Amino acid sequence: MGEVKKIRTVCRSCHGGCGVIAHVKDGKVIKVEGDPESPISHGTMCSKGLAITQLAYHPDRVLYPMKKSDNGWERISWDEALDTLAEKFKQVTKENGAESIVVGQGTGRDYESHLYRFANLLGTPNVLTAGHMCYVSRVGATLITCGNLPVCDYEGEPKCIVMWACNPQWTNPDEYKGEGFWRAYIKGSKLIVIDPRKGFLAKKADLWLQLRPGTDAALAMGFFNVIVEEDLYDREFVDNYVNGWDAFVRRVREYPLEQVEEITWVKQDLIRKAARMYATTKPACINWGVPTEQTLNCTDCTRILTGLMAATGNLDAPGGNVFFVPPPTRTVSEFARHKDLPPEQRAKRLGGDQYKLASRVALITPKVAWDAILTGKPYPLKAGLLCGTNPVTTRANAKEAYDALKKLEFLAVIDFFLTPTAELADIFLPAGTWLEQNHVADNWKRHGYVLARQKAVEIGECWQDHKVFLELGKRMGQDWWDTVEDALDYILEPSGLTWEEFKGKGYLKGDQVYYKYREKGFSTPTGKVELHSTILEKWGYDPLPKYTEMPESPISRPDLLDRYPYILNAGLRTPTFFHSANRMIPWLREIRPDPIVEIHPETAKKHGIKEGQWVYIESPRGRVKQRAKLNDGIDPRVIVAEHGWWFPEIKDPGHGWDISNINILTDNSHESMDPVMGATNLRVLLCNILPCEDEQEGTRWERFL
Amino acid sequence: MGKVSLVFFKEDCIGCHACEVACKQEHELDVGPRFIKVLERAPLYIPIYCHHCAKPPCKDACPVEAISRNEQGIVLIDEDLCIGCKACAEACPFGAMQFDDDKEVAVKCDLCIERLKNNEQPACSKACPTRCIHWGDMKKISKEIEGSLLQG
Ligand code: SF4
Ligand code: SF4
Ligand code: SF4
Numbered sequence: 111m112g113e114v115k116k117i118r119t120v121c122r123s124c125h126g127g128c129g130v131i132a133h134v135k136d137g138k139v140i141k142v143e144g145d146p147e148s149p150i151s152h153g154t155m156c157s158k159g160l161a162i163t164q165l166a167y168h169p170d171r172v173l174y175p176m177k178k179s180d181n182g183w184e185r186i187s188w189d190e191a192l193d194t195l196a197e198k199f200k201q202v203t204k205e206n207g208a209e210s211i212v213v214g215q216g217t218g219r220d221y222e223s224h225l226y227r228f229a230n231l232l233g234t235p236n237v238l239t240a241g242h243m244c245y246v247s248r249v250g251a252t253l254i255t256c257g258n259l260p261v262c263d264y265e266g267e268p269k270c271i272v273m274w275a276c277n278p279q280w281t282n283p284d285e286y287k288g289e290g291f292w293r294a295y296i297k298g299s300k301l302i303v304i305d306p307r308k309g310f311l312a313k314k315a316d317l318w319l320q321l322r323p324g325t326d327a328a329l330a331m332g333f334f335n336v337i338v339e340e341d342l343y344d345r346e347f348v349d350n351y352v353n354g355w356d357a358f359v360r361r362v363r364e365y366p367l368e369q370v371e372e373i374t375w376v377k378q379d380l381i382r383k384a385a386r387m388y389a390t391t392k393p394a395c396i397n398w399g400v401p402t403e404q405t406l407n408c409t410d411c412t413r414i415l416t417g418l419m420a421a422t423g424n425l426d427a428p429g430g431n432v433f434f435v436p437p438p439t440r441t442v443s444e445f446a447r448h449k450d451l452p453p454e455q456r457a458k459r460l461g462g463d464q465y466k467l468a469s470r471v472a473l474i475t476p477k478v479a480w481d482a483i484l485t486g487k488p489y490p491l492k493a494g495l496l497c498g499t500n501p502v503t504t505r506a507n508a509k510e511a512y513d514a515l516k517k518l519e520f521l522a523v524i525d526f527f528l529t530p531t532a533e534l535a536d537i538f539l540p541a542g543t544w545l546e547q548n549h550v551a552d553n554w555k556r557h558g559y560v561l562a563r564q565k566a567v568e569i570g571e572c573w574q575d576h577k578v579f580l581e582l583g584k585r586m587g588q589d590w591w592d593t594v595e596d597a598l599d600y601i602l603e604p605s606g607l608t609w610e611e612f613k614g615k616g617y618l619k620g621d622q623v624y625y626k627y628r629e630k631g632f633s634t635p636t637g638k639v640e641l642h643s644t645i646l647e648k649w650g651y652d653p654l655p656k657y658t659e660m661p662e663s664p665i666s667r668p669d670l671l672d673r674y675p676y677i678l679n680a681g682l683r684t685p686t687f688f689h690s691a692n693r694m695i696p697w698l699r700e701i702r703p704d705p706i707v708e709i710h711p712e713t714a715k716k717h718g719i720k721e722g723q724w725v726y727i728e729s730p731r732g733r734v735k736q737r738a739k740l741n742d743g744i745d746p747r748v749i750v751a752e753h754g755w756w757f758p759e760i761k762d763p764g765h766g767w768d769i770s771n772i773n774i775l776t777d778n779s780h781e782s783m784d785p786v787m788g789a790t791n792l793r794v795l796l797c798n799i800l801p802c803e804d805e806q807e808g809t810r811w812e813r814f815l
Numbered sequence: 816m817g818k819v820s821l822v823f824f825k826e827d828c829i830g831c832h833a834c835e836v837a838c839k840q841e842h843e844l845d846v847g848p849r850f851i852k853v854l855e856r857a858p859l860y861i862p863i864y865c866h867h868c869a870k871p872p873c874k875d876a877c878p879v880e881a882i883s884r885n886e887q888g889i890v891l892i893d894e895d896l897c898i899g900c901k902a903c904a905e906a907c908p909f910g911a912m913q914f915d916d917d918k919e920v921a922v923k924c925d926l927c928i929e930r931l932k933n934n935e936q937p938a939c940s941k942a943c944p945t946r947c948i949h950w951g952d953m954k955k956i957s958k959e960i961e962g963s964l965l966q967g
Contacts, residue, residue, distance in 0.1 A: 154943065155942050310860065
């Protein structure tokens with residue numbers, strides 16, 4: 111029996127960042143613990159990260175490449191798998207052009223630099239990611255408004271924190287973990303919480319604004335109205351650093367508080383109080399979450415919130431929303447060689463003319479990919495390579511996603527398990543978990559750190575994703591390195607460190623400088639914060655942000671209310687799962703055995719629904735079932751359902767992808783999407799609920815134990 | 816070392832379940848026994864856990880004296896003596912006593928006794944992102960909780 115070796119690394123069971131000490135014995139990770147030295151997580155970890163050994167050593171995990179044959183899945187060698195891919199991609203490039211290959215990812219496992227390098231060098235502009243409605247949409251909208259993504263400066267000790275549609279202590283935080291927020295909060299910061307659902311933070315908050323889902327942009331305009339009317343803005347900043355202030359103020363005046371109350375359901379005096387608290391407590395920061403992006407107000411809502419940060423003088427101010435200075439390493443964008451995608455290929459980006467901001471940030475909204483596959487217009491997609499993504503559960507209008515991927519002539523998937531998406535593939539490539547990865551982690555984030563994620567073990571024939579792109583790229587004649595670690599040396603070169611040296615250091619932090627705009631202005635065409643956007647104007651959109659009512663809401667479709675009287679919030683995230691991941695992990699599934707839909711007790715009573723009962727949720731597009739949980743902390747007119755559900759314990763290839771998958775109910779019509787970014791709407795739809803009569807009591811999962 | 820105890824300051828519990836998984840990992844527990852279980856009644860989260868009672872009802876209920884309380888105040892169960900009658904589970908006022916269906920014995924929180932020996936904090940407490948799981952002697956715990964009340 112060997113000794114226990116402790117390896118310092120970094121988690122990636124969500125967007126990652128928490129420091130980990132992995133305990134390795136006889137070549138196996140037997141335990142993981144939080145790393146007290148981590149500047150991000152200070153020794154804490156969440157349930158997902160702590161359960162990594164049950165994922166890594168799961169009996170269903172696929173540990174070698176496979177191809178689909180007439181007899182089902184069949185084991186093959188890496189050589190055969192990569193040769194097949196390279197040959198297919200070369201053939202498609204020759205016959206149809208590289209744009210006929212779609213490359214896609216989900217939340218990423220820190221491989222986005224490598225995936226994009228592969229796509230760019232291949233010459234395809236069609237990269238399909240979650241970014242159209244999650245995070246990248248926020249990055250894109252802030253790039254054109256103020257030149258960079260402003261992030262809460264928790265270490266700078268904000269005195270007021272606005273938690274805008276975000277629960278970073280529960281799930282998926284992008285830059286910081288909830289731990290950073292909590293440290294700042296308990297130092298005595300005020301807290302304003304904007305959330306349709308009463309959770310832990312609403313309980314703690316000084317002010318809780320329970321808005322109608324999807325109306326964040328209108329609420330933000332309400333804040334602005336108070337700030338303008340009561341002269342609470344930073345006049346010096348506005349005079350010197352805002353483009354189009356007067357025009358913007360005229361737009362703000364179109365949102366008097368009475369009207370904002372009507373749209374958002376939040377009482378006027380509460381909006382007024384919150385706006386005053388935010389504008390007069392210095393410094394103050396806004397921590398925003400994805401629901402602000404998952405409606406057709408995606409870009410505008412982000413722009414108004416950025417405007418709030420700017421007008422109150424909190425932009426790039428200590429304790430406000432700041433532009434973190436990255437450590438001196440090569441950026442994802444440089445590594446990915448975005449500049450080398452030929453202009454004629456860029457011009458072929460699907461939906462590029464329509465969704466110009468999505469195109470600017472080098473991605474496509476899924477709808478245009480499904481359209482291209484299903485209708486052949488404007489040209490057909492012929493082949494796909496999807497990495498760590500499960501679009502048949504996580505993208506709007508899941509049925510369309512399923513049909514499209516099924517129809518695609520050739521599909522390869524890189525993942526841990528045979529997910530419902532992977533089952534549609536021709537070739538399966540086994541990915542390494544974060545325990546099996548060497549990487550300069552977090553280098554895509556804008557929080558000022560890079561972290562050393564070092565390999566603790568190798569398992570089966572799994573490869574870290576980076577190696578897959580590198581080896582496949584080389585087979586395609588692309589310019590790559592000999593090894594993954596050589597590429598890491600290249601990323602680290604500006605810091606003067608090699609990968610071997612960086613591993614010993616654990617992390618690098620950029621030297622933070624505040625108020626950079628005073629020297630250099632903002633990186634926008636006018637050098638100012640563009641509340642009147644010259645870029646949007648040039649592209650032919652409304653240069654000023656506004657609130658637009660969702661096309662399927664009680665207000666725009668009163669005719670549907672008879673049949674579908676409730677607002678569906680289709681995307682409750684839970685702390686144990688990361689989107690569609692982790693449903694096969696016993697420790698986590700024991701905590702959350704079933705998909706949960708939250709219903710107000712009054713609503714439940716009306717339909718004769720009891721706590722824990724299985725219910726159908728119906729929208730004009732379909733019907734799924736989840737288990738009811740009564741919650742009086744939501745509005746009786748709203749229903750909140752979990753997303754990402756499939757059932758790994760169901761062994762047929764669909765794995766129950768359409769039983770509880772809330773995206774069967776969501777919509778991805780062009781009218782429902784953000785006109786600039788192509789963000790799909792996952793937050794406001796109309797639905798109905800009714801009890802399932804036939805469903806036996808007990809959890810679905812227990813029946814498979 | 817004086818008497819040690821475990822106290823969850825539930826006001827600060829966010830219901831993230833990190834403690835539960837940390838405990839499972841530390842004790843190599845399978846699906847089934849849960850030494851901590853956090854109930855979700857948003858906005859309240861209610862941790863169910865062993866209080867290591869001074870006069871443990873579980874201990875009194877055990878017909879074969881399989882349960883003892885050591886000099887540190889940790890309530891322990893001797894799995895070899897346990898006959899699996901579940902009287903302890905019935906008696907526990909907190910619902911903390913668990914049962915291992917495979918071994919057919921009662922199992923419970925041991926306050927991470929092995930970690931304490933190495934001067935490491937209990938696994939649940941280490942993982943908790945709001946630091947609401949306090950352990951140690953009552954003086955240390957009350958001081959920490961007083962601090963939380965002042966901040967909250
Ligand atoms: S919060 Fe994310 S990075 Fe941290 S332990 Fe959990 S999964 Fe890992
Ligand atoms: S003290 Fe240890 S055994 Fe007890 S609940 Fe916490 S982690 Fe589990
Ligand atoms: S780790 Fe802490 S906050 Fe999370 S559920 Fe456990 S006690 Fe509550």
